[in-house]
């Protein structure tokens with residue numbers, strides 16, 4: 341098992357990609373803290389991991405609140421003694437053409453997707469520096485590097501994650517903490533369904549993926565395990581795109 345005796349936090353771990361990362365890392369031996377605003381789904385994932393013999397803890401967390409992110413890390417340490425990995429995966433999406441994108445949409449998305457991720461990096465970095473080891477994995481998106489109609493505010497958030505990743509990586513190098521970003525392509529989750537409610541958009545997106553289909557949640561897990569494990573110990577400040585070839589054409 342690649343993550344034996346490791347302790348991991350997955351923000352937004354209650355459903356979709358975060359659920360797949362939580363279950364997948366637990367299967368590899370990690371004790372997993374599922375940090376999410378959604379209590380019901382979060383407890384379900386916690387139960388599923390425990391029922392399969394793994395270790396898990398749900399911690400209700402709104403990543404946009406700094407105090408919540410600090411409490412999340414403290415609860416992880418209280419329960420499991422240390423923190424080796426954090427997957428900053430919590431995210432929200434509202435779609436609108438540029439002229440209809442409101443200040444409120446912009447602020448809400450930035451509060452969770454950018455400021456929340458930054459608070460989580462800060463809270464994790466504090467303990468990882470003391471331990472002199474750690475892995476921070478920031479979930480960006482292919483939206484950070486290519487234009488998609490309706491996603492101006494969301495893409496701006498996901499773009500902001502790239503310099504955050506590099507600067508944390510640079511500042512934390514001397515404490516043996518690696519910080520990398522994963523850019524998933526469109527993956528079959530609740531979030532993608534929201535964006536793809538318009539059938540024209542769905543057709544357009546699917547046609548633009550060389551592999552001809554959306555990603556499945558477990559197809560992103562391998563990249564997370566690479567960044568979470570010793571396999572990536574000489575890799576920091578980098579981005580990995582997993583998108584069925586979307587960004588190569």
Ligand SMILES: NC(=O)c1ccc[n+]([C@@H]2O[C@H](COP(=O)([O-])OP(=O)(O)OC[C@H]3O[C@@H](n4cnc5c(N)ncnc54)[C@H](O)[C@@H]3O)[C@@H](O)[C@H]2O)c1
Pocket residue numbers: 351352353354355356357358375376377378401402403404428429430431432452456479480481482523524525526527528529530531532
């Ligand atoms: N699905 C895709 O096509 C896709 C593509 C690229 C990147 N991503 C990114 O991957 C991540 C997961 O996406 P998903 O498709 O699984 O989304 P999802 O909507 O299925 O799940 C998101 C999770 O985040 C939680 N969450 C929302 N706001 C939160 C907050 N303030 N604090 C804590 N938790 C919060 C939700 O409760 C939910 O459990 C997101 O960051 C998303 O931007 C998704």
